[in-house]
Amino acid sequence: MISRDNPYVHFSIDDVYLWLREIDSQAETSSSIFDHPRLACLKAFHDRYGAVVTFNCFYSDEPATWNLGQMTTRFKEEFAAHAHWLRLAFHANTRQDNYNECPEEEARSHYRNTMAAFRSFATDSNIDTLGRTHYNSGNLANVRVWRDSTPGAKGFLASDDGRKVDMYLDEAQREALKQEGIYYDEKEALYFIKTMPRLENWSDPAADLSAWAGDPAYAGKLQTLVLFTHEQCWNADMETKLDRIFAWAAAKSYEFAYPMDRI
Template sequence: MSNTNWSRRSFIQQGAILGAGLGMLPLISWKAPGSGDFVEFISPIDGDMLHVRDGKQLKNGVGVKVKIKPVAPGKINLTINNIQAKEESGNYTADIILKGFENKISVCDTLTGRKSTITVFYLSKLNNQYRLSVDDAIWFLKDIHINAAVYTSVFDNPFMGLLRSLHEAYGTKVHINLFYETDGFNLSQMTDKFKKEWARNADWIRLSVHAKAEFPDDPYIHAGYGEMYRDCHAIRTQIQRFAGKEVMDNTTTLHWGQVPVEVCRALRDEGYKIQVCDFNVDNDLPPCSYYLDVPHRRHINKRFIWRDNKEKIIFVKSSIIIDTVKLQHIKGFLDSYGENNIIPPYVDLLVHEQYFYPDYKNYQKDYREKLTAAIEWAQMHNYTPGFLSECVI
């Protein structure tokens, strides 16, 4: 599906209309490679990243007991990791303990010896964290560049000042995804005067790649490995130069996020093993789902996190695009996850930088209040600040 008829403005407007209707999402099943028609995994599927909400945490905290649910036809006798499975009308279950990061789930028919295996993961530190992530970001850096001789701190910049005030009030951690260039400025011009200050604040600020520039829309929809690797490397090089390696991370959100698999491979090879996006499906919004097909997008909308084991890339769904939702609807939008029994284990509160500025044509005068409302929702629901790189271990 192409996004070529979408502009950022129409995306924002349509998102505000459709975003609150989450609905119940259909399940997908997974046939492990080489399994033929022997067995399908209903829950978990290959690449699922499980956490304490998916089962019962062991008393010592080193593992979690989860229920494995395969489906298999015909007369068979299934064991799951050598534990006898319970059967009812072709549906099988067994409680399995997951320990450590990577876990193999093997289903075997003891009557024939047929065996099928998937790989899932246990995230012991993923449980009720959130972050504020900022997309389309570069204007604040241009302002710091222009005022390098005047500013004594990066927080003299109004946008950075806002982010610091949110951190001071709530402990919020902020991940900023950068363009390389905008009108009259690119990252190679950014002063390194504040490099030590960036490093001192790396416990709550991270910088990463977004795209070369805001326009055209869908800049990488037909890109190859080389183009993405080049742009990604250029941005990472400049971040390290002016802000230091301390603020760099293994997580990013790619601009528009509708790309061939080669683009995601380039990001992965440049260190971005966690790739965040909207994963739109079953609505009229642009997919923003990297290279994933509809069944896997539906699965991520239910799970919020999934790993493509073939490509060794972890995908995470944003929970809200704050600037697409009216202030009075933000808490209701986030509440709708619980109402639909789809509760995110990690909440990514996404916003775009440009709506902060009064001289921007689509300026949102309640920008600060919107961020505050989203963060307060997270706090009230017992989410604590944490970067994805700290939780997905």
């Protein structure tokens, strides 16, 4: 089960590809992954508040020819040293892939290629086994393939909205997830965790969270705050928004943690 003690915050970024490609392209002139301004900002959030982050990664981004398998290994030790707050998860092979429809063998190959790349330029300790797939997609056959891979998926971050297709979950399972925020599928031995509204569409999350914290209707429903945005949505406003959220959470004695570590 997932512990409901010690409220915590997890933050992830979907569609990550360009930042890693930029780090690779600048490897000969950079001394650290934190020379990249986006990663430097994230490290500042970790140093200031203890924030943790997962990059939900595309393996490639067609029609680009570069992929994660070509990522420089120069910073492998640095990735390892920061694995307690900087992790990587499978999102999709490319932004064109949807795993509700993708053949099982392709889903297996996409996942394995991504895991192999992570192990090449980072380490096993950097791999988050409870990430978010592209479009929150994954029929049961494909999810089983990922669960039974090495390292195997322990579960998934579910959608932030009321979509009718959320991984393979049926209506009753989706309703249980909506009500509790956390759902464990005993038959498949997989965990699902509800995601908060995507930050690019959430105008003032710190103010809303503060209001909800004092509202009896939300009692017990703010133990786990799963926050996310997308790589392409990162800008100065997003940095300000995150700074306010993390400051609010720290002041409320939230911990910053990975769902995979709370199972």
